[in-house]
Amino acid sequence: MSNHLHVVLHVDAEKAKSWSTLEVLQRWHQLHKGTLFTQRYLRGETLPNYLVELVEKAAETYRERLMDISWFMKELNEPIARRANYEDNCTGHFWEGRFKSQALLDEAALMACMAYVDLNPLRASMSKTPEDSDFTSVKKRVNSAKRKHQPKTLYPFIGNPRKDMPSGLPFKLRDYLELVDMTGRIIREDKRGSINASLLPILKRLNIASENWLCIATEFEKRTGNLVGQEHSIDHYCERHQRQRKPKRQNLQLIA
Structure with missing residues (x-):
């Protein structure tokens, strides 16, 4: 930016x-x-x-x-x-x-934050599409995908979770690009909630409701605290790091 x-x-x-x-x-x-x-x-x-x-x-x-x-x-x-x-x-x-800084504790938090960052230029009217947004990872990933490979400077997408996974993002690149594209269309057309985002397999798997996704995709920093994730992820983090005061529950509104 x-x-x-x-x-x-x-x-x-x-x-x-x-x-x-x-x-x-x-x-x-x-x-x-x-x-x-x-x-x-x-x-x-x-x-x-x-x-x-x-x-x-x-x-x-x-x-x-x-x-x-x-x-x-x-x-x-x-x-x-x-x-x-x-x-x-x-x-x-x-x-x-x-x-x-904010700790992203699970897949849902990671995906929401990535989409929020990649859509920042579009929300600020600095670009018309995600793939035309300068200095974003989504643009670099799209350009590399056209050449049938993933950029070496970014953490790769390695597909859905499975046994013996290599190091990388536990999603399919195509799913993520579709998610960012559809979220960007909704933001630009000012039709929040007009498309049922939960139809995307990635949101179904992450258990994120469409209305919560659209809210968090546009206001990630406002809607989340220092720890971002599902309730069980927050609880596990606090227990592991011996934190007595847990984050307020309204920080977790992206989770269905």
């Missing part, structure tokens, strides 16, 4: 924990210089044991940062701020405040 951005992130902690020291340093050095010792390690130089220990400690710090959403946002926002300040010939803070 012209004055803000939305990203839907998946932190694959298990994969990050499996990286070797070399893999961590290679990833970190794509963004930062690291230290003199980590640079020597990457060049394959022989280091004494005490320096290897320092390198391994540095790698563990970098590993944690590579799994941290706050660090991700810092790395994403800083170049944008620098470029904007340079173009405007000014200094100071570019972003109004710290980013806001």
Whole structure:
């Protein structure tokens, strides 16, 4: 968008924990210089044991940062701020405040948030169709689908849940594109509720009523709190993270 951005992130902690020291340093050095010792390690130089220990400690710090959403946002926002300040010939803070994050606890919450983000330019009258919306994942996915593949820079759609699933989004790409297209048509034509969105298999499987879907697809941030999901997902999260105060139930209105 012209004055803000939305990203839907998946932190694959298990994969990050499996990286070797070399893999961590290679990833970190794509963004930062690291230290003199980590640079020597990457060049394959022989280091004494005490320096290897320092390198391994540095790698563990970098590993944690590579799994941290706050660090991700810092790395994403800083170049944008620098470029904007340079173009405007000014200094100071570019972003109004710290980013806001919401935990998506289940498939329903994930799908609702993705559709909300992909339809943002259309709702703001910046585009006429989802596939023409610049800087959106749906446009990138449509362009890649025309070439019969999925973009490598985005988490892939891998189909409906099943045993031994590969890593990816547990939906069919075609289902998601149809869902976004139909939701976008309803928003643009100002005929909320005129099409029964629950007819789509993906909404049936996720147990989302059509009226709730249309509400959440246009007002995701207003209708949800820091935790988004079905009641049992919220309960499980609070129990697992030892939270005493549970989110208000009105945060869950997208679930049928």
